[in-house]
Structures are given as C-alpha cells and as structure tokens.
Amino acid sequence: GNSVTQMEGPVTLSEEAFLTINCxxxxxxxPSLFWYVQYPGEGLQLLLKATKADDKGSNKGFEATYRKETxxxxxxxxxxxVSDSAVYFCALSDAGSxxxxxxxxxGTRLKVLA
Amino acid sequence: xxxxxxxxxxxxxxxxxxxxxxxVQDMDHENMFWYRQDPGxxxxxxxxxxxxxxxxxxxxxxxxxxxxxxxxxFSLILESASTNQTSMYLCAxxxxxxxxxxxFGPGTRLTVT
Numbered sequence: 001g002n003s004v005t006q007m008e009g010p011v012t013l014s015e016e017a018f019l020t021i022n023c024x025x026x027x028x029x030x031p032s033l034f035w036y037v038q039y040p041g042e043g044l045q046l047l048l049k050a051t052k053a054d055d056k057g058s059n060k061g062f063e064a065t066y067r068k069e070t071x072x073x074x075x076x077x078x079x080x081x082v083s084d085s086a087v088y089f090c091a092l093s094d095a096g097s098x099x100x101x102x103x104x105x106x107g108t109r110l111k112v113l114a
Numbered sequence: 115x116x117x118x119x120x121x122x123x124x125x126x127x128x129x130x131x132x133x134x135x136x137x138v139q140d141m142d143h144e145n146m147f148w149y150r151q152d153p154g155x156x157x158x159x160x161x162x163x164x165x166x167x168x169x170x171x172x173x174x175x176x177x178x179x180x181x182x183x184x185x186x187x188f189s190l191i192l193e194s195a196s197t198n199q200t201s202m203y204l205c206a207x208x209x210x211x212x213x214x215x216x217x218f219g220p221g222t223r224l225t226v227t
Contacts, residue, residue, distance in 0.1 A: 032213045043118075043204055043218035044157075051213040089156070093212050102147070102208075102216055106156035 006105035023090035118219040137205030146188035
C-alpha cells in the first residue's frame with residue numbers, strides 16, 4: 001500500500017541555519033505530494049505541494065521537489081527563523097480504488113533557537 | 115478563504131457518554147475527513163465522506179460513527195466514549211481530485227475521564 005516516511009525529530013537549529021527534512025514515499029499510482037505545517041494549538045495548514053514529477057513547490061522560503069526516481073519530496077529552507085518552529089508533515093494523495101485518500105507521515109518537530 | 119470550523123476546541127467527557135463532534139466547511143467541498151492525532155502516531159484516518167450520505171471507513175473506525183446529512187457538515191460520533199479515545203480530533207475537507215489539498219479545522223482536544 002501507499003506510505004510516507006519522514007525523518008524523526010525533533011530537529012533543533014539555530015536561527016539562519018539551513019533546514020532539510022527528508023520525506024520518501026511509496027505509491028502505486030501517480031500521487032500528488034504535500035507539505036503541511038502545524039503551529040502549536042492549531043490545525044494543519046498547507047505549506048506547499050507538487051502534483052507531478054520534477055515539479056517544485058515553494059512558499060514562504062520553503063521548497064520541495066517531486067523526485068520520482070528517488071521517490072522523495074524533501075523540504076528545504078535556506079535560512080530558518082524562530083517563527084518556523086512547528087511540526088511539519090509530509091503527505092501524499094492518491095486516487096486508488098476511485099476515492100481520494102491522503103497518507104501522512106508521522107510529522108517532524110522543528111525547534112529554532114534565537 | 116476556505117474555512118473549516120469545529121464545534122469545540124476543548125471537550126471533557128465521562129466514560130460511557132455519547133459524544134458529538136461537528137465540522138462545517140464553507141467552500142462546497144465534496145470530500146470531508148475525520149482524523150485523530152496522537153503523539154508519535156501522526157494523523158490516522160477514522161472516516162471520510164465523498165458525498166452527502168456517503169461514508170467510508172478509514173484506518174481506525176472502531177468505536178466511531180459518522181453522519182453527513184448536508185454537504186457542508188460532517189459529524190463524528192463516539193457512541194460510548196472510552197479513555198483510549200482521548201485525543202486531538204481534526205476535521206478536513208477537499209475538492210475531489212488527486213491534486214487538491216485538504217483544508218483543516220483547528221482541532222478538538224477531547225479528554226475522556
């Protein structure tokens with residue numbers, strides 16, 4: 001079945017450091033890939049998405065490229081801020097069996113220190 | 115902007131009580147979902163619905179039921195709450211189509227004592 005694996009946290013970085021959160025997936029079809037962010041006490045918000053191979057999603061300085069050959073969708077940011085402290089979820093959607101389901105990774109907590 | 119609202123942010127119920135969690139979306143989305151979120155386990159799908167009066171079981175439907183009488187509203191029902199149902203419950207909605215993202219509500223933190 002479909003699955004998403006992302007690196008375990010927590011990840012602790014200093015402000016202005018480079019961020020990478022790894023995400024790999026398995027899927028039988030042609031999924032779309034997403035990164036969501038969850039700030040404390042809130043629901044998930046879409047951060048970025050990519051719907052086909054080699055697409056790059058970007059938002060708020062974050063980027064991720066849909067790599068079909070390595071089945072990966074790693075999240076990167078060149079210079080993190082304290083306000084980026086949150087939990088990040090990698091997810092895929094697939095239309096298996098005619099209905100749309102979303103599969104989430106377990107989340108990676110990021111803590112950015114001033 | 116899409117809005118997904120949930121009836122309560124925090125809820126405390128006793129073991130054996132019947133619990134209703136309500137979710138409303140205002141963007142005419144076909145699909146609606148209920149998840150529970152627990153530390154270390156990520157999001158687990160309880161039920162989803164792709165049309166009014168239609169529902170499908172997710173990965174952990176035991177102990178839960180759902181109702182979707184109107185397109186904008188999706189209710190999660192705990193028939194007889196138990197302590198192991200203490201969790202954060204998240205509702206989401208989306209348009210139909212593999213490229214469409216989900217929109218999430220703020221969550222309901224349910225404690226069963």
